[in-house]
Amino acid sequence: MINEQSIWAIAVLAINLSIAVAAICGFRFLFGKLAGVSTTVELSEKDNHAFGVSFAGGAGALALVLSAAVTGDAAPDLIAEALNVITYAVAGIILLKLGSLINDLIIFNKFSLKQAVHEHNVGAGVIQAGNFLALGFIIHAAVNWVESEDWQGLLPVLLVFVVAQIILLLVTRLRTQIYSRRHDGESFQHAIEAGNTALSIRYAGHIIGTSLAVSAGGNIAPYLHNEPWLSAGIWGAVAIGLTLSLSVLSLIARSAILAKIDVVEEVDDQQNVGVAFVEAVIFISIGLLLGGVLA
Numbered sequence: 432m433i434n435e436q437s438i439w440a441i442a443v444l445a446i447n448l449s450i451a452v453a454a455i456c457g458f459r460f461l462f463g464k465l466a467g468v469s470t471t472v473e474l475s476e477k478d479n480h481a482f483g484v485s486f487a488g489g490a491g492a493l494a495l496v497l498s499a500a501v502t503g504d505a506a507p508d509l510i511a512e513a514l515n516v517i518t519y520a521v522a523g524i525i526l527l528k529l530g531s532l533i534n535d536l537i538i539f540n541k542f543s544l545k546q547a548v549h550e551h552n553v554g555a556g557v558i559q560a561g562n563f564l565a566l567g568f569i570i571h572a573a574v575n576w577v578e579s580e581d582w583q584g585l586l587p588v589l590l591v592f593v594v595a596q597i598i599l600l601l602v603t604r605l606r607t608q609i610y611s612r613r614h615d616g617e618s619f620q621h622a623i624e625a626g627n628t629a630l631s632i633r634y635a636g637h638i639i640g641t642s643l644a645v646s647a648g649g650n651i652a653p654y655l656h657n658e659p660w661l662s663a664g665i666w667g668a669v670a671i672g673l674t675l676s677l678s679v680l681s682l683i684a685r686s687a688i689l690a691k692i693d694v695v696e697e698v699d700d701q702q703n704v705g706v707a708f709v710e711a712v713i714f715i716s717i718g719l720l721l722g723g724v725l726a
Contacts, residue, residue: 443512447501450516454524458493461524462486466545481548481556488560489527492567496523499574522585523570526592530566531559533596538562538603541620554623554631561635562599565642569595572646576654576666587654590663595645598667598674602641606634613695622699629698629707636711640681643718644673650725673721680717685710 463470466482473482500519535544539558547555573591610619610630622630652666685694689709697703698710 442509446509446513447516450513450520451497451501454497454520455490455493458490459486462489466548468549477551479548479551481551481553484553484556485548485559485563488563489531491560492527492563492570493524495564495567495571496520496527496574499523499571502575518585519574522588523574526570526589527563527566530592530596531562533600534559534562538600539620539623541618542624547624552624552626554626554628557628557631557635558623561631561638564635565599565638566592566595568639568642568646572649576649576652587659587662590659591649591666594663594667594670595642598645598670599638599641602638602674603634606637610699613699627699627702629702629704632704632707633698633710636708636714637681639711640677640714640716640718641674643715644677644721645670647673647718647722647725650722677714677717677721680721681714684713684717688713 459470463473468482470482470486473479474486497520500516500523544555544559548559570588570592573588576591577587607619610622611617619630623634648666648669651669652662655662689706692706694706694710697706
């Protein structure tokens with residue numbers, strides 16, 4: 432039987448889905464404008480696989496953000512519900528763009544990821560896609576973490592985003608140092624620029640796994656409505672511990688799963704994407720397990 436409550440639920444569902452679908456449909460146009468290219472030309476005429484991989488990662492990240500925006504209790508009226516969803520959707524898109532700029536200009540500061548993607552460097556596209564998805568998981572977790580469904584929840588989401596960016600930067604610098612030590616001072620970023628797609632795949636798996644571990648911190652850290660800074664600080668401390676746990680557990684798992692395989696030789700030198708995918712999935716699997724255990 433259809434009653435007023437059912438009609439209300441259907442109306443809320445229709446509004447949320449309409450906004451989400453509209454955002455996803457507009458993402459292709461927005462992505463091309465921000466990149467300064469035509470998505471049609473890049474995807475079909477130039478057959479730019481790197482751009483396609485990056486675009487797919489961005490679209491997946493947007494879906495993660497939107498799924499968080501439409502989750503939770505509905506607002507008292509339909510207009511307020513629509514405004515709340517739009518607020519978090521727009522904020523999420525802005526954070527995704529900000530995160531991509533940080534990734535391009537600060538985290539990978541020795542060459543231009545944007546230019547490399549334009550030059551069909553698939554490895555650069557994989558890194559951009561991995562960064563987008565990592566940001567999507569973190570923003571999704573942060574939006575679901577805050578108890579406020581309106582604009583008042585934006586500050587803690589922003590604070591968690593900043594903490595997560597610092598952790599992703601530290602993980603990248605750690606991988607850079609490890610690569611440099613293994614290869615007599617050679618640059619990790621220059622290897623990516625030179626087209627080592629296998630190295631990019633492993634790195635993308637590592638940061639996505641890290642984002643899942645960071646996201647799991649929201650299951651432990653309390654959300655204190657009147658003390659967002661303290662809440663974000665607690666999440667950050669927990670996230671650092673979980674990130675370290677991810678690294679240790681992934682190393683143990685890799686030693687067992689890839690026993691008798693020289694992963695440095697295979698991935699770094701021979702650019703074996705098969706081994707790289709296995710390593711990437713190990714990181715992501717451990718991140719998922721940490722989230723499941725702490726849920």
